[in-house]
Amino acid sequence: MEWRPILSTLRRHRIPASLLVLEIALTCAIVCNAVFLIGQRLQHMQMSTGIDEHALVQIQLAEIEPSPDIYARAREDLAVLRQVPGVQAAALTNQVPLGISSSNSSIKLDLAQRQPTLNAGTYFGLDLPQTMGARLVAGRHLQADEATNVDVVLKALATGDAKQLPAVTVITQAMAQRLWPGQNPLGRTFYIGPVGVRVVGVLADLARANAYNDATAHYSMVLPVFMGVGQNQSYLIRTRPQDRQAVLKAAVAALKKADPQRVVTRQRTYDEVRSKFFENDRAMAGILVGVIIALLTVTALGIVGLASFWVAQRRRMxxxxxxxxxxxxNILNYFQAENFVLATFGIALGMLLAYAINLFLMLHYELPRLPAIYFPVGAVVLWVIGQLAVLGPALRAAAVPPVVATRSV
Amino acid sequence: MxxxxxxxxxxxxxxxxxxxxxxxxxxxxxxxxxxxxxxxxxxxxxxPIPQKSARLFHPEVDPLPAQGYVPGQSKPPWGGLMPYADAMNLLHAGKAERQAVMALTQAKVEPRQLGQKPFFSDGVMTTAAFFQMFDAPFKYGSGWSEGDGESRARVAVIADFLNDKLYAGRNSVGETIRINDHDYRIVGVLKPWSPQPRFYAVGLGGHSYGNGDAVYLPLQSARADGMDPQNVSCWEAADIKHLETSPCVFVYVWVELADAADAGAYETFLSNYAQQQIATGRFHRPEVALPDVMRFMRDAQVVxxxxxxxxxxxxxxxxxxxxxxxxxxxxxxxxxxxxxxxxxxxxxxxxxxxxxxxxxxxxxxxxxxxxxxxxxxxxxxxxxxxxxxxxxxxxxxxxxxxxxxxxxxxxxxxxxxxxxxxxxxxxxxxxxxxx
Structure with a gap:
């Protein structure tokens, strides 16, 4: 391949050539960053919750008349739910993983500490890990006799008398690792406010309800506090995946029958919880994919248009x-090589731009650095698109008969 | 040519x-x-309120303890949510043209008509000047007075769409409406009014966009009837049954000044207030802030x-x-x-x-x-x-x-x-x- 004539021709058509380079560069820069953003969203959407997602349904109720005894009401509801055919387990919880509405606590390792060590999602409930299907990797589960009713907890907090409070908890491996790196967490104590809590069990994983940040998404603990019925409480039911809809319907009917003075504010499978949590990310990823396709199409069409004119203009040559x-x-190769040269300049400039845009995004949107792998992949994509786009005009050029040289026009 | x-x-x-x-x-x-x-x-x-967004300000103070305080590097936390006591102090000081305290609650509305089911909607718990300050227009009746709030009177202002739903759009002033298991007397019905976004409550919970809040109740009356605010943050273990006296924040204060240029004077007043509270030992941090509507929304990252x-x-x-x-x-x-x-x-x-x-x-x-x-x-x-x-x-x-x-x-x-x-x-x- 003879490169010199190509370069000298391009030098004579500096403006159209540089426009094409500029277009490729801008496309390259935006596409690299958009693909990176999509990757970030997809990775976030893959977040594990550590629970048996396809086997769970959630029901939330609101009472019209306040229950005289919120604990008795909840215990009765749980008994009713466990009678529903197909229900394997049922539990009362204040939140569900990825449920958005969350309860969290600041945790200290030492009461004298100025700043909390971390902030963790705080689940209140009994049998909660078992019902959700969160796997226990060390220690034991919470036991029924360790449960405390929530008003006792509130009273103790108000008076500062911590003797009555739940003194045990089950935490996730991620939280244990962060609190005591490389050590056995069983039997150790941390503090929620002034109250010391002893770790008796470790779960493989349990995502928190407000898992927006990947780094802290798996800091969760379960406290044996019995909340009773209330606005933010909901029932989690475990069943076989294929029975979920039927069980959901039967369970709602059973709960309404037990106390007709209530409205169901929420009834959904856990899959819907996950889907709802990530809906913004999914929408954004969809928009980005659309933009990438539109951009690459416009750029390819631009190359086709410009190359066609170039060919038409150079018919004599x-x-x-x-x-x-x-x-x-030879003619075909000439135009292909020309496009390759332009694309290469464009890609080189585009990489610099992509890096600059990434730096800007890192500064303003807390994004990580663009991994180096995006550069060669982006380059190959644009080279391929350039070659595909130029193929049509180049073939037309190759079809020009030699006799054109002898004509005056 | x-x-x-x-x-x-x-x-x-x-x-x-x-x-x-x-x-x-x-x-x-x-x-x-x-x-x-x-x-x-x-x-x-x-x-959301172009005619006076430059004259509406959101006072913010920092009630956090001295622990972990680095002078000059902290600002009022929780997007300007305030403890009840301080909000009431600012309200009673009356240094601005108008001032109001507010929080959101989930309001269960029980229709009187048989066969209609109760439903939940957003309720605003606030003080008397709210309606005039935010230019909320009345279709029937009017708001309540400061005295109604102080005396825990059970009075309510309802939104246009709720009036349509419950009373088919007729003048319902004087009727009784059952909200969260208590009877409230309707004193006013608003015309359609829904600033987009609902700037006055961004960060209080609920929806920022949509057709607005359904009911408006005097803050003191609603709290006395046990209605809980939607967004509460506490900096110490607290008894959430008695929020007014707990180390917790759950209300916003908004003030209207006669002129945007008075902001400096109000900020000085706010600063002095924080210093006073430090002197009495309640506060430990002197930082205050006074953003106007647009800056408040920028800080709250509404976009x-x-x-x-x-x-x-x-x-x-x-x-x-x-x-x-x-x-x-x-x-x-x-x-x-x-x-x-x-x-x-x-x-x-x-x-x-x-x-x-x-x-x-x-x-x-x-x-x-x-x-x-x-x-x-x-x-x-x-x-x-x-x-x-x-x-x-x-x-x-x-x-x-x-x-x-x-x-x-x-x-x-x-x-x-x-x-x-x-x-x-x-x-x-x-x-x-x-x-």
Whole structure:
């Protein structure tokens, strides 16, 4: 391949050539960053919750008349739910993983500490890990006799008398690792406010309800506090995946029958919880995919248009070359090589731009650095698109007969 | 003359249909994307109360303990939520033209009619000056007085849509409405009123967009009846049954000043208040803040990052489309050097050639604008089906409609300048000779 004539031709058509380079560069820069953003969203959407997602349904109720005894009401509801055919387990919880509405606590390792060590999602409930299907990797589950009713907890907090409070908890491996790196967490104590809590069990994983940040998404603990019925409480039911809809319907009917003075504010499978949590990310990823396709199409069409004109303008030159012995393949290769040169300049400039945009995004949107792998992949994509786009005009150029050289126009 | 250029442009564009279509399509796509994202951005960052947003301020104090305090490096936490006691102190000090304290609660409304089920809606617990301060217009009756709040009177103002739903739109002042298991007497019915976003409660919970709150109750009365605020934060273990005296924040204070220039004086007052509280040992941090409506919304990040990113992306896209059009127009103009040569030889001036090419570009721009409008409508239709609170509000308004064409013609003229310049600088002789 002879490169010199290509470069000298481009030098004579500096403005159209540089416009094409600029277009490729901008496309390259935006596409690299958009693909990176999509990757970030997809990765976030893959977040594990550590629970048996396809086997769970959630029901939330609001009472019209306040229950005289919120604990008795909840215990009765749970008994009713466990009678519903197909229900394997049921539990009362104040939140569900990825449920958005959350309860959290600041945790200290030492009461004298000025700043909390971390902030963790705080689940209140009994049998909660078992019902959700969160796997226990060390220690034991919370036991029924360790449960405390929530009003006792509130009273103790108000008076500062911590003797009555739940003194045990089950935490996730991620939280244990962060609190005591490399050590056995069983039997150790941390503090929620002034109250010391002893770790008796470790769960493989349990995501928190407000898992927006990947780094802290898996800091969760379960406290044996019995909340009773209330606005923010909901029932989690475990069943076989294929029975979920039927069980959901039957469970709602059973709960309403037990106390007709209530409205169901929420009834959904856990899959819907996950889907709802990530809906913004999914929408954004969809928009980005649309933009990438539109951008690459516009750029490809731009290349086709410009190359077509270039070919039409150089018909005489092509005819002369053909008359002087150039084969069709030579002409084809010439235009392909020309496009390759332009694309290469564009890509080189585009990489710099992509890096600059990434730096800007890192500064304003807390994004990580663009991994180096995006650069070669982006380059190959644009080279391929450039070659595909130029193929049509280049073939038309190759079809120009040598006799054109002899005509005056 | 213009008519002739127009004729020439149409003929020239008709000669290269594919290319023309390509340019119009690219421009249309870019403009459609820009108008879609700009509409959303405008919707989200718009001024919810333009007539007095510069005179409404949101006082903020920092009630956190001395622990972990680094002077100069902290600012009022929780987006300016305030402890009840301080909010009431500011209210009673009355240093501003008007001031109100507010929190949101979930209101269970029980219709009197048999067979209608109770339903939940957003309720505002606030103080008397709320309605006048935010220019909430009354259809029937009026608000309540400061005295009603102090005496825990069970009075309520309801929204237009709730009045329609419960009383079929008739004057319901004097009727009794059952809210969260307590009977309240209706003293006022609002006209349709729903600032977008609901700036006064951004961060208090509930929805920022939509048709507004359903009921308005005196804060003290509602709290006495056990209604809980939607958003509570505590900095120490607290008894959440007695929020008023606990180390917790759950209310906003808004103040209206006679003039935006009085903000300095009010901030001094606020600063002195914080110092006083430090002297009594209640506060430990002297930082205060007094943002106006627009700054408050900026601080609260009312416009999501994703929307900004999308707008940036759309402008990058339009830029590429414009570069693309420049390239294609230029290529086209180079091919027409003979035509230009002939016209110049026949006496056309450079100015005429330039004008002719610009008319052609503008024509492409107008066509791109029309197509862009179609794409924008499509884009907004897609936005309306997105899972966002503001989704239903995403519609093209008249200003944006006009703006589309301004952007389209500007973009195409910008794209046309270089080719037109090249065309008019051609010397006629060589072009004629070459043929």
């Amino acid at each position: 092509i005819g002369v070359r053909r008359a002087l012995g150039a084969t069709r393949r | 213009f008519g002739y250029y127009f004729h020439l442009a149409v003929r020239s564009l008709g000669r290269n249909r594919v290319l023309t279509a390509l340019m119009v399509l690219a421009l249309g796509l870019g403009i459609g994307a820009c108008i879609t994202t700009l509409t959303v951005l405008k919707l989200l960052s718009g001024d 999501p990052d994703d929307v900004r990113l999308q707008a940036g992306l759309a402008f990058g896209f339009l830029l590429i489309c414009v570069v693309n059009t420049v390239g294609l127009l230029l290529a086209k103009c180079l091919r027409r050097s003979r035509e230009i040569g002939v016209r110049r030889a026949l006496g056309a001036t450079r100015r005429t050639i330039f004008a002719q090419f610009m008319v052609e570009s503008a024509l492409i721009g107008l066509a791109g604008g029309v197509l862009g409008l179609v794409f924008a409508e499509l884009g907004l239709w897609a936005i309306r089906h997105q899972p966002a609170q503001y989704a239903a509000l995403a519609r093209l308004d008249l200003a944006m409609f006009a703006f589309t064409f301004v952007v389209a013609v500007l973009a195409s003229l910008l794209a046309g300048v270089l080719p037109a310049w090249r065309a008019c600088m051609l010397t006629p002789a060589p072009q004629l000779k070459a043929s």
